[in-house]
Amino acid sequence: MEIDNELAAIARRVDEISTGPVIDTAAFNGLLDVAYARSSDAGPPAAARTPRADIERLVKASAADYGVDPALIDAIIEKESAFDSHATSSAGARGLMQLMPETAAALGVTDSYDAAQNVTAGTRYLRGLLERFGKVELAVAAYNAGPDAVRRYGGVPPYQETRSYVRNVMASYARRSQVGNLATNAGSQADGTIVQ
DSSP states (O other): OHHHHHHHHHHHHHHHHHHOOOOOHHHHHHHHHHHHHHHHTTOSOGGGSOOHHHHHHHHHHHHHHHTBOHHHHHHHHHHHHTTOTTOBOTTOOBTTTTBOHHHHHHTTOSOTTSHHHHHHHHHHHHHHHHHHHSSHHHHHHHHHHOHHHHHHHTSSOSOHHHHHHHHHHHHHHHHHHHHHHHHHOOEEOTTSBEEO
């Protein structure tokens, strides 16, 4: 008897699967409307994203303006947004260098998705962290976890996310610096500043 009930339940389930679910069209259309509204909030369409060559020019200009190694800026952009000028994190960070709205506002940014504003402000912020902490690794940790966390722990905070972030950025920075040094014979100091 128990087997018959199980077989009947399986037969009903197979029948449901083969005929498909009953769709509430109004509810389905409501879900589509919500999904469309959310996608509209995600920033401009992909076609409006900043071309990589333009990003590289912005990085070089900001690096020169603030005395930060462009290889370090590139390494941070790579990790933060993968060079997507309209990237938005789940925490609300925006743009190439993933500026939080409060940080962006404090740096005078009016549009975090504007690549020029974002790279300029992100580089200026990074320059301040390099000056404050004196070491690239600590500045990178502060970029991820915040300066207060680095100060509180007296170094790279023990957060797994931050430690992984620092490892990834530092590896990318080393790789980019090595390539850049071979191409230009220019180097960078241990604090991430440009050496001419």
